[in-house]
Amino acid sequence: MRNSWRIGKIMGIDIAIDASWFIIAFLLVYTLGFLQFPQDLHPRSFFARADAVSIALGVAACLLLFGSVLAHELSHSWMAIQRGIPVTRITLFIFGGVAEIAAEPDRAATEFLIAIMGPLMSLALAAVFGAAWLWLRVVDSAQFLGVSLTPLILLSSLLAQVNGQLALFNLAPGFPLDGGRVFRAIVWGATHDIRRATRWASRAGQLIALILVGIGAWLFLTDLNIGGIWFALIGFFLWNAAGEGYRQTDLLETLRGVTVGQLMTRTVETVSPNLTLTEFVDQHLLPKRDQTFAVSSDSDFEGLIGIDHVRRVPRPQWNMQRVRDAMTPRAAMETLSPDQPAAVAMTKLSSTDATELPVIEAGRLAGFLGRAELSRFLRLKPESKRA
Ligand SMILES: [Zn+2]
Structure with missing residues (x-):
């Protein structure tokens, strides 16, 4: 939050x-x-x-x-x-x-x-x-x-x-309420199928959400009871949380056994930290397809730079400021390694608001894994049912 x-x-x-x-x-x-x-x-x-x-x-x-x-x-x-x-x-x-x-x-x-x-x-x-x-x-x-x-x-x-x-x-036995998690754990333990268990428990969660909204609407309409609005709000909140919880589990299950290395892109465009921002924009950002560039000198990975970094610098300063001044330095970055589970990448991506994360292998930037790569992989997995 x-x-x-x-x-x-x-x-x-x-x-x-x-x-x-x-x-x-x-x-x-x-x-x-x-x-x-x-x-x-x-x-x-x-x-x-x-x-x-x-x-x-x-x-x-x-x-x-x-x-x-x-x-x-x-x-x-x-x-x-x-x-x-x-x-x-x-x-x-x-x-x-x-x-x-x-x-x-x-x-x-x-x-x-x-x-x-x-x-x-x-x-x-x-x-x-x-x-x-x-x-x-x-x-x-x-x-x-x-x-x-x-x-x-x-x-x-x-x-x-x-x-x-x-x-x-x-x-109450609706996911993601505690009772719904207990319910899911019992079905999961019995069937060894977490996806099915989550589906049942989140359906129950959405049913409870509907009942809450119903009670809220009834209290408000028949009685002008303001507490009804409260019931309805909690119902809406629970409805969204149940759907979100299911999608999350479905995704994690689809990604089970998949590593960062299998999904990452391995093309890395490199720029020198000493370029001015004007040079960077003219020689790299505008003509090339990649939008995030590795900043490195002598093969040492120093940081990342993309269009958002440039936009933060007022245009009159583009001739004076260098790539090194505007980039996100490596120390300030969440990074991945190729042998990590892809699920970890998903969690990191959703907690950092970044669209992609750098993958570091033996101290060097090996590539990127972002939302685009994850959704490309998920689109190629027909057996996973989206809800
Ligand atoms: Zn609780």
Whole structure:
């Protein structure tokens, strides 16, 4: 996610907040602190106003809710790390949280364990907050503390309920929800066919998405219930994620056993780092078919240059600036090696926004692998069914 801020690091995983999170945080603090809690704290008053207690409670509830979401994602991540899959980042956003687990599990059992941990954590939190709620109520009714525990009772009740709902919603058997991943792992384990398992689980995911949109539309149209919009939005989000998840798995399966070396192009046009940009444009960029050029002197690969690099330099400076000044230096580049799996290239391409990546062999630039090469390969594979 692009507009996100790092707020810390837990178990070596960066924790980030996406810009969209502030929308939900604001909505939560407002509805809880200014509408819901004033009513709950002063049930006898006809028009309860927000006060310092209700607002503080709203803020606390918002932070604890996202703490709960974070705990859910951290437990997925913990299991992923236990099973040898690194986790780069957890991002909190408007619909909850997402852990960026570096690779898809290669075994059904791993998938099952990673997926089940989140809902288990949410269930455990629901139980803990539920127990706290019961205990606080007992202590409060005995009245030996002399202060009202109502705010804490409200808080623990809300957190118990939301964590319970989080566990139940995530256990719905639609991919890519946790329950859908559990479902996929079971079908995968039974049939040894990850593609079929993913197809079933993502169809289930899209069915659940349709039901959510249906419920949302019904709530909104019959009741003018604004919450309906929320259901519909989550439904749309899930629909896209289910389709995307299936395509991703299908691609990875098609690329199984294929290496970077088999797909890369091996024509490399080389330019000298000492050319001015004007010379580079006139002698290479305009007349030649290749659009990315290796910059090298004495066969040492120094970097890459293409049309985008030139465009970043104002035209009057093209005579002064040299290729070396405008290129992306090798040190700042994601690179591939020919013996890496092609699936790795796909993951790197989608995480860097680059259209192609340089392939380095024995310290020299051997060629390129980009989206064009990948899609050419996929077009030549008729047995892979596109959905
Ligand atoms: Zn989860």
